[in-house]
Amino acid sequence: MLQNNTNSIATVSNDTGTENILEVSHLKKTFHIKSPDGKKGLLRAVDDVSFTIKKGETFSLVGESGCGKSTLGRTLLGLYTPDQGSEILFNGEDITNFSKSKRKNFAKKAQLIFQDPSACLNPRRTIKQILLEPFKIHKIQNGEAKIKELMDMVGLASRFLDRFPHEMSGGQKQRVGIARALALNPELIVCDEPVSALDVSIQAQVINLLEDLQKQLNLTYLFISHDLSVVHHISDRVAVMYLGKIVELTTRDELYEKTQHPYTKSLLSSVPDISDEHREKIILTGDVPSPSNPPAGCRFHTRCPVAMDICKTKEPDFIQTGSKHFASCHLHIK
Amino acid sequence: MTLLKVEDLTIKFKSRQGVVKAVDNLNFELAQGSSLGIVGESGSGKSVTSLTIMGLLQNANTEITGNIDFDGLDLLKLSPNEMRKIRGNSISMIFQEPMTSLNPLHTCGKQIMEPILIHQKEVSKQEAKKHAIELLRMVGIPSPEQRFHEYPHQMSGGMRQRIMIAIALACNTKLLIADEPTTALDVTIQAQILDLMNSLKKKRDMSIIMITHDLGVVKEMCEKVVVMYTGQIVEKSPTELVFADPLHPYTKGLLNAIPKISNKVERLEAIEGTVPDALNMPSGCSFHPRCKYATEKCTLEVPTLFQLEDGREVKCFIYDGSEKGDDVNAAK
Numbered sequence: 001m002l003q004n005n006t007n008s009i010a011t012v013s014n015d016t017g018t019e020n021i022l023e024v025s026h027l028k029k030t031f032h033i034k035s036p037d038g039k040k041g042l043l044r045a046v047d048d049v050s051f052t053i054k055k056g057e058t059f060s061l062v063g064e065s066g067c068g069k070s071t072l073g074r075t076l077l078g079l080y081t082p083d084q085g086s087e088i089l090f091n092g093e094d095i096t097n098f099s100k101s102k103r104k105n106f107a108k109k110a111q112l113i114f115q116d117p118s119a120c121l122n123p124r125r126t127i128k129q130i131l132l133e134p135f136k137i138h139k140i141q142n143g144e145a146k147i148k149e150l151m152d153m154v155g156l157a158s159r160f161l162d163r164f165p166h167e168m169s170g171g172q173k174q175r176v177g178i179a180r181a182l183a184l185n186p187e188l189i190v191c192d193e194p195v196s197a198l199d200v201s202i203q204a205q206v207i208n209l210l211e212d213l214q215k216q217l218n219l220t221y222l223f224i225s226h227d228l229s230v231v232h233h234i235s236d237r238v239a240v241m242y243l244g245k246i247v248e249l250t251t252r253d254e255l256y257e258k259t260q261h262p263y264t265k266s267l268l269s270s271v272p273d274i275s276d277e278h279r280e281k282i283i284l285t286g287d288v289p290s291p292s293n294p295p296a297g298c299r300f301h302t303r304c305p306v307a308m309d310i311c312k313t314k315e316p317d318f319i320q321t322g323s324k325h326f327a328s329c330h331l332h333i334k
Numbered sequence: 335m336t337l338l339k340v341e342d343l344t345i346k347f348k349s350r351q352g353v354v355k356a357v358d359n360l361n362f363e364l365a366q367g368s369s370l371g372i373v374g375e376s377g378s379g380k381s382v383t384s385l386t387i388m389g390l391l392q393n394a395n396t397e398i399t400g401n402i403d404f405d406g407l408d409l410l411k412l413s414p415n416e417m418r419k420i421r422g423n424s425i426s427m428i429f430q431e432p433m434t435s436l437n438p439l440h441t442c443g444k445q446i447m448e449p450i451l452i453h454q455k456e457v458s459k460q461e462a463k464k465h466a467i468e469l470l471r472m473v474g475i476p477s478p479e480q481r482f483h484e485y486p487h488q489m490s491g492g493m494r495q496r497i498m499i500a501i502a503l504a505c506n507t508k509l510l511i512a513d514e515p516t517t518a519l520d521v522t523i524q525a526q527i528l529d530l531m532n533s534l535k536k537k538r539d540m541s542i543i544m545i546t547h548d549l550g551v552v553k554e555m556c557e558k559v560v561v562m563y564t565g566q567i568v569e570k571s572p573t574e575l576v577f578a579d580p581l582h583p584y585t586k587g588l589l590n591a592i593p594k595i596s597n598k599v600e601r602l603e604a605i606e607g608t609v610p611d612a613l614n615m616p617s618g619c620s621f622h623p624r625c626k627y628a629t630e631k632c633t634l635e636v637p638t639l640f641q642l643e644d645g646r647e648v649k650c651f652i653y654d655g656s657e658k659g660d661d662v663n664a665a666k
Contacts, residue, residue, distance in 0.1 A: 064520035199375040204591035204604035233593035270525035272550030
């Protein structure tokens with residue numbers, strides 16, 4: 001099992017020669033929880049996940065709520081401490097054992113854009129104060145001039161600088177959130193559901209902005225979303241998560257055209273699409289099982305329309321199934 | 335048979351800064367057993383409309399004019415007592431956030447029994463309980479006898495939304511208003527809930543008003559669509575036509591702004607700008623500051639809802655009088 005995993009990491013790693021900005025292997029994050037009746041338990045939010053992200057690409061994580069995608073994103077930024085044995089290499093350096101000063105330096109290079117722009121901006125500060133904060137923390141001169149540039153970059157007039165967050169619309173607030181993430185010239189930005197709180201017409205503006213900025217500044221995005229249409233539009237590669245594990249990982253086109261995992265198939269078929277194409281809907285029964293008590297064997301077998309006997313007892317390995325395709329399903333293990 | 339007819343509905347809120355027109359001269363009707371989608375972004379007046387139909391929007395600062403004809407009754411003229419007999423009985427509503435709309439202090443079963451005991455005086459508590467368990471089974475909740483005694487926090491989001499649907503269907507619902515019923519849910523759960531609503535609609539010959547900002551949901555659920563912008567209807571048409579051949583520039587913009595899995599584009603066509611402030615509406619057509627096709631006329635005059643030959647209606651000067659259709663008002 002272990003050997004198999006190491007194999008797959010070697011191959012999940014890049015094959016085109018571009019540099020990897022992030023290499024994650026055997027990442028685990030366990031939370032200690034207490035159930036209402038006082039029993040202690042473990043919740044494996046992220047359970048043995050390995051992948052790499054190339055410089056300049058958009059790597060997406062999709063999955064339903066509670067699958068661990070946000071926990072994974074935050075752990076990668078060092079906001080949660082991963083379990084022993086996890087390895088997160090950022091530009092070759094392991095961030096899991098960074099010293100305090102290194103940790104602070106790392107914060108300049110990796111930033112986060114949050115889902116709810118109203119909740120992540122301090123309501124008692126003006127936009128100017130909010131945007132100056134990163135410069136103050138890292139003792140960088142010339143912040144005032146830089147924030148004007150930032151505002152320009154995200155398409156906000158500089159008159160907004162003296163406003164408070166409540167005086168702005170959702171789309172404008174999200175632009176402020178993006179400007180703050182860009183302040184210290186990061187290399188990697190984790191976008192945690194950056195458009196799901198926005199209206200459709202505004203959503204398209206923000207997606208276009210994110211794409212423009214990526215080209216302009218050569219950014220790498222880890223894009224976390226549950227919206228499969230948005231993910232399809234923005235991603236280069238996509239990983240599908242279910243109950244703390246990656247079940248399928250491949251390029252965007254392969255994922256949507258040559259779907260392998262039954263969970264991905266049902267996810268894709270559940271999206272109400274406005275195109276004319278008539279698709280067969282796979283409606284899953286039941287809810288996502290609790291991550292504190294995942295099913296034995298393959299975690300998806302309780303809802304899987306094509307589950308076999310082996311799925312109930314043996315957990316499928318995450319293996320390479322195509323030149324750029326990885327999946328963990330007994331159907332694809334030969 | 336027409337079940338619901340909304341005529342010239344205008345809703346104004348008085349605020350300290352001035353009067354806000356949340357809904358402006360709304361007209362639509364809904365036949366029994368059919369479904370209507372009301373689409374619009376936040377602030378377009380879609381939720382205010384549904385609250386008004388439910389009779390939940392009444393206070394000193396609200397001014398409602400027009401008629402809402404439901405099954406022969408003018409809902410706006412009913413007394414609060416008369417309205418209470420209809421609400422939760424023949425008109426029910428499903429709200430967006432199932433956690434905040436369920437009472438955390440009562441079991442789910444009790445909350446389903448409540449409308450039955452209120453509206454059907456002849457039903458005993460035992461019978462109501464039996465009926466509630468039946469409803470739980472109908473909306474697809476496993477082991478309903480146990481779930482009956484559970485509280486909302488013991489259930490997942492999808493199950494809570496099923497409880498909401500069970501409450502809404504507890505009596506003889508003729509009209510179900512669903513205000514963003516699946517927005518808070520995951521796609522696989524959303525597919526389950528939409529499937530459930532569709533089958534219940536057929537089984538009970540119920541009418542559904544689906545309020546949403548998700549055009550994909552409308553495409554799957556509704557026969558007709560009303561597109562709203564700043565409190566006004568900008569387009570009214572059968573669902574297939576809205577997607578195949580949208581008329582209003584706003585509808586076109588909305589459809590282009592959504593990423594489509596089957597049709598890859600390099601860049602999304604966003605609608606520039608933002609929805610105008612309700613206290614500071616632009617002159618003329620309220621969409622003109624964001625419209626690609628805006629002319630000088632659009633900045634000065636307000637277009638009326640023009641009717642095309644195929645029965646569709648659209649509020650835009652592009653379709654004015656000429657070869658494509660006739661001005662509704664001119665015809666009158």
